[in-house]
Amino acid sequence: MASNSSVYHHTSFVLFVALILCLSSPSVAAVPSEELEIAISLLRVRGRALFANAITTSDILFDLLSAESLTLLVPTDAMLFDLDMRYSLPMYISTLRLHALPLRLTISELRSLPNASSVPTFLPSHSLLLTKPSSSDSVYLDGVEVYLPRLFYDRHIAVHGLANILPLSRSRWTDIENRAFALPPIVDSPAYSPSPRSTWWISPSPEDYIEFFGSTPAEPPRIGEVPVSQPPLEEDLIVGDGDSWINGF
Ligand SMILES: *[C@@H]1O[C@H](CO)[C@@H](O)[C@H](O)[C@H]1NC(C)=O
Numbered sequence: 001m002a003s004n005s006s007v008y009h010h011t012s013f014v015l016f017v018a019l020i021l022c023l024s025s026p027s028v029a030a031v032p033s034e035e036l037e038i039a040i041s042l043l044r045v046r047g048r049a050l051f052a053n054a055i056t057t058s059d060i061l062f063d064l065l066s067a068e069s070l071t072l073l074v075p076t077d078a079m080l081f082d083l084d085m086r087y088s089l090p091m092y093i094s095t096l097r098l099h100a101l102p103l104r105l106t107i108s109e110l111r112s113l114p115n116a117s118s119v120p121t122f123l124p125s126h127s128l129l130l131t132k133p134s135s136s137d138s139v140y141l142d143g144v145e146v147y148l149p150r151l152f153y154d155r156h157i158a159v160h161g162l163a164n165i166l167p168l169s170r171s172r173w174t175d176i177e178n179r180a181f182a183l184p185p186i187v188d189s190p191a192y193s194p195s196p197r198s199t200w201w202i203s204p205s206p207e208d209y210i211e212f213f214g215s216t217p218a219e220p221p222r223i224g225e226v227p228v229s230q231p232p233l234e235e236d237l238i239v240g241d242g243d244s245w246i247n248g249f
Contacts, residue, residue: 069104107149
């Protein structure tokens with residue numbers, strides 16, 4: 001009799017705790033930072049440190065942590081390094097944003113999406129076109145194969161490796177550029193004196209960028225190299241549209 005009663009009490013206690021947990025958990029849960037930290041340390045040891053660093057030193061990080069779940073599409077360090085050599089910082093950051101999706105998609109979920117689906121990214125109003133060749137069960141996003149699926153899975157995060165880098169097309173860049181000029185300058189660092197060019201620096205602060213590339217053999221960051229009045233880098237855009245990516249390394 002005593003033992004029955006204790007079991008009964010135990011059960012009601014468990015139910016009570018479960019109820020409290022349900023009531024206290026916020027209806028919109030964000031990605032826990034510990035989970036993203038684990039994903040990022042994993043990328044560092046898997047030879048994709050540049051992407052990991054780029055994310056943690058830019059304000060993309062805050063967007064990632066405020067999402068309910070996310071997918072990272074990770075190019076290799078060599079691809080990102082090459083991108084830095086060819087692109088201005090704003091184009092670089094916008095390209096990075098294309099590589100993060102504001103929802104968690106496992107490889108099987110990606111495969112089960114209909115052909116020619118549109119997948120949202122952290123680059124505002126820019127989505128990726130998902131295609132599946134009928135000959136294999138590979139998945140392509142904007143023509144780039146999801147080459148190393150399941151690099152990391154956790155409750156809120158999925159990470160896949162790409163076979164190449166997702167190009168920022170000419171039309172996308174023109175669109176972003178127009179938006180950037182419509183926005184007031186956002187300056188992260190108090191030490192950074194705003195100039196007409198500061199409209200370009202949506203993110204991150206120049207200091208973050210120096211820190212990020214400080215240890216690489218890269219030339220000094222080309223901060224402010226692109227004057228506001230100049231049309232966007234024609235060559236860079238052509239590179240993004242063509243297959244020079246492959247020839248680059
Ligand atoms: C998906 O679409 C592409 C191009 O539109 C086509 O080549 C491919 O065969 C389609 N895949 C399937 C599984 O139907």
